[in-house]
Amino acid sequence: MSRQATRDDEDPASRWWATAISDISPGVIRLRGYPVADLIEDASFAQVVWLLLRGDLPSPAQARLLERALVAGVDHGPQSPAIAIARMAATCGVGINNAMASAVNVLGDVHGGAGQQLMELLARIDADDALDAVRAALADLKARGIHVPGFGHRFHPVDPRRDPLMAAVERAVSDGVVAGRAYRVATEIERQLAPIPMNIDGATAVIFSELGFTPELGRGLFVLSRSVGALAHAWEESGSGLRNKGPIPRTSLPAYTGQPERRVGHGG
Incomplete structure (x- = not known):
């Protein structure tokens, strides 16, 4: 017979993984104090994400x-x-978990990190003097050879996700839901970079900043979002019946840029 789990807040073992997030005991699951049954009944997934990250x-x-x-x-x-x-x-x-993890593991500074980088930039720029502060920040990035994160797209002339997201932020500012600081700075950056438009990383960085998330959490939220696509695509591909599918079709060979054929002991 298994022993009943117990908690002693003074016991070093109980405090080893002490947490303010989840209160778990036999028959009880509370997240930030809310019974999970109540959350199941009345909270959306986005609300629970916020709850676990922010505390309420x-x-x-x-x-x-x-x-x-x-x-x-x-x-x-x-x-x-x-x-x-x-x-x-x-x-x-x-x-499926390995396939999803493989996708998440490449969401680094270059692929997936622009949102966090823009959030860090937005936090440094004075929103009350946005015109001159943005001009100075962009000049500094250019002098250091650093790409402005969150703007331009290698595939879309205009990212179709930009307008609905920024319109939603504009409405939230108008309704007093958010302050609009990040929105003002980001749109000034976009104005000075014209005709290079904001992309998905930029628009979500504005939202996460306006909602008070840290830059690190901004990247985590993007990873959480993109994990849905990784799951769907991994599942679809698993039904294709193909094995060991490489990055290009088997009928195509990568361009070879090395030495021509040579023989050991014959000048090579």
Whole structure:
């Protein structure tokens, strides 16, 4: 017979993984103090994400804005390296969790990190003197050879996710849901970079900043969102019947740029 789990808040073992997030005991699950049954009944997924990260439930308007950002980032097809990697991993016979993890593991500074980088930039720029502060910040990035994160897209002339997201932020500012600081700075950056438009990373960075998330959590929220696409694509590819699917069709060979054929002991 298994022993009943117990908690002693003074016991070093009980404090080893002490947490303010989840209160778990036999027959009890409470998240930030809310019984999970209540959350199942009355809270959306976006609200629970906010709850676990921030400690309390958001307002309905805050939750809607967060949900828009999470929906916008779910997928970009195999044009996204992470999604292509999820599909390739699925053909290698690994589990769905491994395929998803393979996708998440490449969401780093270059692919997936622009939102966090823009959030850090937005936090440094004085919104009350946005015109001159943005001009100075862009000049500094240019002098250091650093790409402005969150603007331009290698595939879309204009990212179709930009306008609905920024319109939602504009409404939230007008309704007093958010302050508008990040919105003002980001739109000034976009004005000075014209005709280079904001992309998905930029628009979601504005939303996450306006909602008070840290830059690190901004990246985490993007990873959470894109994991949905990784799951869907890995599952679809797992039903293709193909094995060990490489990055290009088997009928195509990578260009070879090395030495011509040579022989050991014959001058090579």
